[in-house]
Every structure is written in structure tokens, then in C-alpha cells.
Amino acid sequence: MSYTSYGGMESTIGPVKWEGDVIEDGLKDQDFVLRLTDSRSITKLTWKGFSSSSDQFDPCPSNRKWKYHFQHLRYHDEWMGDQDIVESMSNHINGGWDGYSYDRDYGQGSDWISTSTDLQWTIWEITRRLTKLHRSKVDLHLIRKGLWISRNYRGCEPIWVNPTSYLRKQARLEYYYENPYRKAYNFAKASGEMLCYGRIFDKDILESTKWTNSDPGFVLPDYFYKSRKYWDYYDSWIDRLVWNPWEDDSTEAKRKMKNRRIKLQKSRR
Structure with missing residues (x-):
């Protein structure tokens, strides 16, 4: 088993702190989310955390820029129901968008970062990638969802969005065959999709574990x-x-x- 805790620029290697039962309880209580990455992931972990691949977040905005330009979006959700925003959620969840490329240096990016609130789906997806997609390893990142922030906190705060309600509403307005909003909604429901807008901060990444065919990242x-x-x-x-x-x-x-x-x-x- 392998463990990496990101509390800043340096990483610490040591014993795994979390087990599946504890993580599952935290997911149910909305304390945590999970994110998977592998060799084909566009948005990879850096010492700053995760930064989405669209032009406005690439390169990763500084903490100061985030607080000035983006953090206010956290405090109201009217913008999330805008049709262009919902369409971007749908395109992201469905696995591609106009100009999509798994190589971040080519094509257009997405404003969103995918995570999951479902441990069962996450482990199923890990095994799918290791077996059917022949990945040599998959990294699972345990992320604090940021609901514990006190009123006195003055640092950077993430923007979390549950896409299902927005996708469901749009799907009802679109009746044509192979409705992409319905497809995205069904996948989001099945996988426990939780989207993060723009950035996941390094301070919120509690643990990263490596999963291979021979070694699970923690006790299930x-x-x-x-x-x-x-x-x-x-x-x-x-x-x-x-x-x-x-x-x-x-x-x-x-x-x-x-x-x-x-x-x-x-x-x-």
C-alpha cells in the first residue's frame, strides 16, 4: 500500500490512515469526496492540488486571484442553472466536449473536476480501469469537501456542485432521441458525481493511495x-x-x- 498526504509542496510517505469503513461513513455524511486519476487523466494532481483544464484555470490561478475572481460564486447558485453552464456539466460528465483531448496541451478544456460520493462505484471503476482498460495503476484521492469551514476562516474555499438537479431539469426540456442531459444525469446518479468548479486545493486532499492489480490502496x-x-x-x-x-x-x-x-x-x- 502507498500513501501520500499533501499539505503543501512536500509530500509525506507513511502508513495509510484511512480504511474503507471510515471513508464510507464520511462519504455518507458529506464530509469527503473521492477522485480517481490514472495515466490518461487530463487533470492531474500537483503540489497546488487539482486545477481544471479550461483556459481560465490553466495555468492554475493563484490563491489571491481565486479569491478575487471566483470565490464569490460559492455564495450564490443562480449561475449554475444557466443553460451554457448546465451544458458544460453535461459535456464534462459524458466524457468529452468540443475539442476534447486527453492530452491537456491540445484541444479545449473543461471548467469542471469530477469526484464521486460513492465508494462502491469508485472501487468498481478502479477495477474496470485496471482490468478492461489495462491501466498499470490508478490513484484514489480522498478529499475534504469543505463543509467544516468556520465563519472566521479567511482562506480559499472550493466551489462544489451536485449536477443532478440541474441536469434533470434540462433533460425534461429536451425530448429528442439520445438526450445528452439525460445520459449525463443517469451517469451522475449511478456514480455519485460531485463536480468541483475550477480548483481543488492541496489543503483539502487528505490522502492519495495507489491501486494496482496486486495491491489495493486501503482496507475495503x-x-x-x-x-x-x-x-x-x-x-x-x-x-x-x-x-x-x-x-x-x-x-x-x-x-x-x-x-x-x-x-x-x-x-x-
């Missing part, structure tokens, strides 16, 4: 795994999961995790 809840009687000695952690990453979509994986959790709860009574 028991219900993610099959019963030990079905484990083989040479199985990887992926082989021991209750779902099959090669065959099962996220809905089926979640169904199997739910059934496994129910069985475990009954056995512990």
Missing part, C-alpha cells in the same frame, strides 16, 4: 469480498471481489455487494 469493507472459503491462495484482491470486473457493470456489482452485506449482517446476529 468485508462485503466487497466473497466468502473466504471461495478464495484461492494465489488470488489477487480483484479475484476475491464479490463481482467480476470483466463482466459486471456497476449496477450488477452494487447488487452483489448489497446481497453480500445482507448475508454478513445476518451471520453476525
Whole structure:
């Protein structure tokens, strides 16, 4: 297992602090979000945190510029319902936009950074990338959502947006076949999508873990795994999961995790 804590320019390597059960509780309480990156990610982690790929955020704006030009958007949400803004959410979630390229040096960028509030979907997506997409590793970043900010705080604050309500409203106005807003809405609901506008600050990144075919980044809840009687000695952690990453979509994986959790709860009574 690997651990990196970003509290500024320097990183610290040490034991993993967080486990799946604690993270899952924090996600339910809206304390945390999760972000995945790999070799094909456009928005990568730097010592400043994450900065979205559009021209206005590339290069990453300084903290002073952020507070002067962008932070006021946090305090009202009328702009989020603008059709152009909702369209940009839809394009981002659907995996591309006009001029999209996985290479940040080419094409147009996005104002948004994707995160998830769903641990089950996140681990399913990690295994999909490691198996079907043949990524050598996937990094999972545990991020403080920023709801603990006191009234006396004078530093930089992130702008979090739950896109589902905006996408649902727009989807109802569009009736043509293969409605992109409905597609984005369905994906956002399934994945627990939480968008961040512009920047995720280094101070809010609590932990980064590396996941490979041979090594999970942290201890997962028991219900993610099959019963030990079905484990083989040479199985990887992926082989021991209750779902099959090669065959099962996220809905089926979640169904199997739910059934496994129910069985475990009954056995512990």
C-alpha cells in the first residue's frame, strides 16, 4: 500500500490512515469526496492540488486571484442553472466536449473536476480501469469537501456542485432521441458525481493511495469480498471481489455487494 498526504509542496510517505469503513461513513455524511486519476487523466494532481483544464484555470490561478475572481460564486447558485453552464456539466460528465483531448496541451478544456460520493462505484471503476482498460495503476484521492469551514476562516474555499438537479431539469426540456442531459444525469446518479468548479486545493486532499492489480490502496469493507472459503491462495484482491470486473457493470456489482452485506449482517446476529 502507498500513501501520500499533501499539505503543501512536500509530500509525506507513511502508513495509510484511512480504511474503507471510515471513508464510507464520511462519504455518507458529506464530509469527503473521492477522485480517481490514472495515466490518461487530463487533470492531474500537483503540489497546488487539482486545477481544471479550461483556459481560465490553466495555468492554475493563484490563491489571491481565486479569491478575487471566483470565490464569490460559492455564495450564490443562480449561475449554475444557466443553460451554457448546465451544458458544460453535461459535456464534462459524458466524457468529452468540443475539442476534447486527453492530452491537456491540445484541444479545449473543461471548467469542471469530477469526484464521486460513492465508494462502491469508485472501487468498481478502479477495477474496470485496471482490468478492461489495462491501466498499470490508478490513484484514489480522498478529499475534504469543505463543509467544516468556520465563519472566521479567511482562506480559499472550493466551489462544489451536485449536477443532478440541474441536469434533470434540462433533460425534461429536451425530448429528442439520445438526450445528452439525460445520459449525463443517469451517469451522475449511478456514480455519485460531485463536480468541483475550477480548483481543488492541496489543503483539502487528505490522502492519495495507489491501486494496482496486486495491491489495493486501503482496507475495503468485508462485503466487497466473497466468502473466504471461495478464495484461492494465489488470488489477487480483484479475484476475491464479490463481482467480476470483466463482466459486471456497476449496477450488477452494487447488487452483489448489497446481497453480500445482507448475508454478513445476518451471520453476525
